Amino acid sequence: MSTEVLAGLQGAGPRRLIATMIRVSPRLRQGLWLTFLLALLAGAGRIIAPLTVQHVIDSGVAPETVGPAVAVGAGAVLLAGVSSLLLNRRLQDRVEEALAGLRRDGLRRVHDMAASTADRAPSADLVTRLTGDLDQVTTFLQGGGIQFLTNIAQLLIATGILLAYSWQLALPVLLITAVLLTVMAWTQRLIARRFDRARRDLSALQSAVAEAVLGGPLIRSTGSQDRTRAKLDAAVDRSRDSLIGTQIPLHLNASLGELAISTMTVTVLLGGVWWGRLSSGQVVATVFLVTFFVRPLQFVVQSLGEAQNALTGWRRALELVTTPPGLPGDGVPLPAGPVGVRLDHVSARYPGGPPVLHDVSVRIEPGEHVAVVGRTGSGKSTFAKLLTRRLPPSDGRIHLGGVPLEQLADLAGRVVIVPQDPFLFDASIAHNIRLGATGATDEDALRIMHRLGLADWLATLPDGLDTRVGVRGDRLSIGERQLVALARTALADPDLVIFDEATSGIDPGTEAAVQRALSELTRGRTTVSIAHRMPVAEAADRVLVLADGRLVQSGPHHVLLGEPGPYARLAAAWSRPGRDPALPARRRPQLRVNSRQARQKT
Numbered sequence: 001m002s003t004e005v006l007a008g009l010q011g012a013g014p015r016r017l018i019a020t021m022i023r024v025s026p027r028l029r030q031g032l033w034l035t036f037l038l039a040l041l042a043g044a045g046r047i048i049a050p051l052t053v054q055h056v057i058d059s060g061v062a063p064e065t066v067g068p069a070v071a072v073g074a075g076a077v078l079l080a081g082v083s084s085l086l087l088n089r090r091l092q093d094r095v096e097e098a099l100a101g102l103r104r105d106g107l108r109r110v111h112d113m114a115a116s117t118a119d120r121a122p123s124a125d126l127v128t129r130l131t132g133d134l135d136q137v138t139t140f141l142q143g144g145g146i147q148f149l150t151n152i153a154q155l156l157i158a159t160g161i162l163l164a165y166s167w168q169l170a171l172p173v174l175l176i177t178a179v180l181l182t183v184m185a186w187t188q189r190l191i192a193r194r195f196d197r198a199r200r201d202l203s204a205l206q207s208a209v210a211e212a213v214l215g216g217p218l219i220r221s222t223g224s225q226d227r228t229r230a231k232l233d234a235a236v237d238r239s240r241d242s243l244i245g246t247q248i249p250l251h252l253n254a255s256l257g258e259l260a261i262s263t264m265t266v267t268v269l270l271g272g273v274w275w276g277r278l279s280s281g282q283v284v285a286t287v288f289l290v291t292f293f294v295r296p297l298q299f300v301v302q303s304l305g306e307a308q309n310a311l312t313g314w315r316r317a318l319e320l321v322t323t324p325p326g327l328p329g330d331g332v333p334l335p336a337g338p339v340g341v342r343l344d345h346v347s348a349r350y351p352g353g354p355p356v357l358h359d360v361s362v363r364i365e366p367g368e369h370v371a372v373v374g375r376t377g378s379g380k381s382t383f384a385k386l387l388t389r390r391l392p393p394s395d396g397r398i399h400l401g402g403v404p405l406e407q408l409a410d411l412a413g414r415v416v417i418v419p420q421d422p423f424l425f426d427a428s429i430a431h432n433i434r435l436g437a438t439g440a441t442d443e444d445a446l447r448i449m450h451r452l453g454l455a456d457w458l459a460t461l462p463d464g465l466d467t468r469v470g471v472r473g474d475r476l477s478i479g480e481r482q483l484v485a486l487a488r489t490a491l492a493d494p495d496l497v498i499f500d501e502a503t504s505g506i507d508p509g510t511e512a513a514v515q516r517a518l519s520e521l522t523r524g525r526t527t528v529s530i531a532h533r534m535p536v537a538e539a540a541d542r543v544l545v546l547a548d549g550r551l552v553q554s555g556p557h558h559v560l561l562g563e564p565g566p567y568a569r570l571a572a573a574w575s576r577p578g579r580d581p582a583l584p585a586r587r588r589p590q591l592r593v594n595s596r597q598a599r600q601k602t
């Protein structure tokens with residue numbers, strides 16, 4: 001996905017990435033000098049051994065030098081151990097704290113990002129950014145990556161001592177290192193690109209798996225297992241191929257590292273003997289030093305791939321966290337009371353698609369209840385998305401309460417949408433209703449149910465308000481989920497309600513309950529109902545008729561019924577059983593064929 005949807009850090013250089021990390025997690029920078037000091041002490045303590053050996057050899061292995069030298073060496077090793085312990089603890093704490101902060105901030109950002117952004121970002125990808133991607137950092141640290149800094153410090157100290165012993169011997173070592181680093185810089189860019197692709201493919205795979213699991217019942221009932229499996233197999237193959245693709249440059253790096261290291265050791269050994277100007281102690285110490293130089297270099301080279309993977313994970317979480325929130329912090333609050341809505345020459349299109357709403361101008365008075373009707377695909381949901389800021393208009397202006405929509409502050413609790421299939425949490429009905437208002441009690445929930453005329457329905461449930469609704473509310477029918485959502489909305493007491501009527505799955509009893517609850521909820525409140533049935537349109541003060549993305553009729557139900565036009569045709573079809581007028585004409589022949597077939601069967 002979606003660097004065009006979320007903040008784009010893909011391709012950001014290390015400097016920008018580190019600056020972003022520190023800006024988002026400022027504690028990473030706190031006491032940085034102490035972190036570096038501990039890394040230097042840990043690195044220096046490790047390197048003291050060759051110096052001690054050199055001292056002992058060059059002093060002729062005299063008993064009076066061996067004792068103090070061993071004591072100094074032991075002290076240094078102890079110091080290195082303690083420093084390393086403190087450093088690791090410190091790094092682990094800081095990084096884990098930063099990761100926890102990223103998870104918290106990321107979740108908040110998911111909730112307060114522009115609704116239009118949230119709609120376009122696949123939810124599995126957002127989940128991966130806050131879980132699997134960040135887990136890569138922990139995996140890297142726990143797999144030894146925490147030693148990264150100590151090893152770099154050791155590398156630098158060993159270089160300094162090598163240069164101090166003999167720059168002539170240090171030179172080939174550094175030259176080989178320079179060649180190695182140049183090649184590595186190139187392969188690292190390749191590795192970064194490949195890891196990035198691998199993570200994107202993995203994320204797409206997770207989305208495909210989630211879709212295949214969640215859509216299981218539909219897939220089984222439509223017999224589309226083969227198509228789903230083919231899609232899943234393609235995602236699995238892509239993910240496998242891109243993971244394999246990361247291995248080639250990684251292995252290339254490791255092999256080059258090994259080659260460079262062997263060449264350095266041989267060069268120093270031969271050079272030291274041939275040079276002849278170093279003491280025996282210095283030659284032995286130089287060979288040791290090369291090992292002390294080479295080992296951290298090897299470590300750094302080998303763990304760069306994992307470091308790159310961890311960094312990619314960190315970057316992806318940062319992209320989410322640094323995505324600008326959807327609303328300006330200093331937005332204008334929506335004026336209190338029922339909200340008037342005005343659309344002036346509004347058009348809309350989805351990203352990359354053709355216009356789906358054309359030049360719509362309409363006023364909805366405060367407290368008015370309008371129903372929006374039209375065939376499937378005529379633009380009813382798009383109209384609702386415009387009012388809830390899930391889609392910005394491509395042209396024209398929208399005012400709510402006299403304020404341009406884009407200038408308004410957070411609309412939470414003031415403009416509420418009741419979707420066709422509302423989301424319910426796996427908890428009791430009371431819990432799901434209480435979510436409507438902070439601090440609401442079970443008594444408030446019960447009061448609202450009575451007010452909306454839903455007490456009878458509640459009495460039919462096994463545990464009344466305490467009835468558990470199941471995952472996403474799947475123990476309730478869609479109509480019943482709408483009843484709970486209507487109660488939740490009534491508790492929120494919004495100024496503008498957008499109600500997207502369920503198109504299916506409502507029995508006449510539930511439909512009547514929905515109608516009662518809706519008319520109670522809409523009293524004195526501006527309401528836009530997306531209507532698929534006559535009673536909802538009939539109950540509204542005015543009906544807006546959309547056809548092919550244009551507003552073609554506007555007026556009360558009984559007036560429009562008497563006018564020739566799309567509404568009269570729609571209403572006539574509504575009152576004819578067995579026909580779904582919401583379907584466009586091109587789909588009807590199929591229905592006719594089906595009903596004919598059905599008749600033939602009976």
Ligand SMILES: Nc1ncnc2c1ncn2[C@@H]1O[C@H](COP(=O)(O)OP(=O)(O)OP(=O)(O)O)[C@@H](O)[C@H]1O
Pocket residue numbers: 350351353356374375376377378379380381382383582
């Ligand atoms: N997320 C989207 N991305 C691209 N195009 C979309 C998207 N959602 C809807 N559309 C297109 O916009 C047009 C209007 O769709 P919309 O959902 O507003 O119609 P509708 O009248 O609400 O239909 P229905 O009654 O089936 O819900 C359609 O052509 C549809 O294909």
